[in-house]
Amino acid sequence: MSERPDQNPLLTPLAASLPSTVPFVGPEAQERAAAAPFKARLGANESTFGPSPNAIRAMRQSVKETWMYGDPESHDLRAALATHLDVGMDEIVVGAGIDGLLDSLVRLTVTTGTPVVTSAGAYPTFNYHVTGYGGTIHTVAYTADFEDPDHLIAKARQVGAKLIYMSNPDNPMGTVHTAATIQRMIEGLPENCLLVLDEAYIELAPNGTAPPLNTSDSRVIRMRTFSKGYGMAGARVGYAVGHASLIGAFNRVRNHFGMSRVSQIGALAALADQDWLADVRDKVEASRQTLYQIAEDNGLIAIPSATNFVTIDCGRDGAFARAVLASLVAQGVFVRMPFVTPQDRCIRISCSVPKDMALVSKALPKALADAQKV
Incomplete structure (x- = not known):
């Protein structure tokens, strides 16, 4: 008689305790x-x-190179992003969408019982990764259909959270806070707490939504993607921007050959077509x-x-x-x-x-x- 999946002796106790569902x-x-x-x-x-016609053209031309792995450093794309954002290359990591980057970040920072804070009903993939590494999720309610920075900070102080996850603009409600509000949130972060700021929709938001990038501040990591405004969801290209010490740590756990060469080339062309x-x-x-x-x-x-x-x-x-x-x-x-x-x-x-x-x-x-x- 075959084992039930949750009784498979090869699984860790944590893995065996998880539901076999996807977000x-x-x-x-x-x-x-x-x-x-x-x-x-x-x-x-x-x-x-859809994506830029230039990106489509670049990807089509690069298909013949599919026999090669993608550059494990995503050097050219990181260099272009660094110029576009006016940050250092060592302050950017590229991954398989924000979802893949969240996996790496949570793997770096969360273990059994680690407290993290998020909004009840916010983007569920963050919770999926936290649960997968044994972390403890604490939630706060939305306030009038907005994620509530003050309540998130207060909960983080209460439970000693290592991470706060927040998206701005928000998914699933589409609401948005101003850059000034987000900056006040950053300044109010508890000691030894990292704000994971998901900015997947930032290219589509009003001007003044994102506070200036400050990679010298180790209290925040910004996550962005080519999936939304750039129209490349199927290519799976995301990137995180933050302090060099944290960004460098991704090399300890990330999938170094997880990026398609075609996707890297397409994202590079898309970025150039503003x-x-x-x-x-x-x-x-x-x-x-x-x-x-x-x-x-x-x-x-x-x-x-x-x-x-x-x-x-x-x-x-x-x-x-x-x-x-x-x-x-x-x-x-x-x-x-x-x-x-x-x-x-x-x-x-x-x-x-x-x-x-x-x-x-x-x-x-x-x-x-x-x-x-x-």
Whole structure:
């Protein structure tokens, strides 16, 4: 008789105690279950506007080099990022998206029982990694759909946290704090506590969202990605910026050959095409306005967004919002929703091209009517 997975004697006690689940059910899994493709893929905050044509061209030309490993130092990309951000190369590490960088950071800093602080209902992959290394997660509630820097700091002081995780702009609500607010948070950090500031959506946020990069301050690490504004989610390229001593420590644990050569080359070309990024920002803003109007047309309230998605308050509780989401999915429109009360009264829809917005406009009234019947 075969062993149950959680009884496998090869697993560590910690691994055996973990659920064999992932933070997200991918749209591909949902398509397989439904035996039909989605008409609009609007749940993962991908950019349907795509990457720069220059990046596509560079990646296409580099495919013939796929027989080679990627540069384990990501030297050229780090050099370009250092110039773009006006920091040192030794203050940047490149990894397989922010998710991969979070894994390395947590591996460096968290062991059994290490306290960390985050917001209840914030981006769940951070929690996934902390749990995987045995850390103890302490959460604070959102305040009026915003992550609350003051409450995060207070909780960190209370529990002696080593890490505070916060995203700005926020996922899943799309709300944003000003640079001044984030800087006050940094200045208020407890001793020996690191702020993990996830800035995945920073290229799409209003000017004045990000405080100046200060890599001499060892109390904060900033994480960014090519997945959102640059439209390269499938390439898996992220980077972290911070004090050289912490960034250098990533070399102790990171997957040195985890970066695709094609992805590195594509990201380098994307970074050089800031005109394309500016055009994407304009398209995202237009789509946000469309989603605001769709919400209003259906008697709903859209939460103002600083990201490439809009979170829409369905006006009732989580059960009602889940019914709305289920109907949208059944109609072929892939969306997601926050998973913690009271944010789970909402659904979250990625910005996209006009044809996708037209599908949302058509599907949402039916989804609301269907939910009323549940």
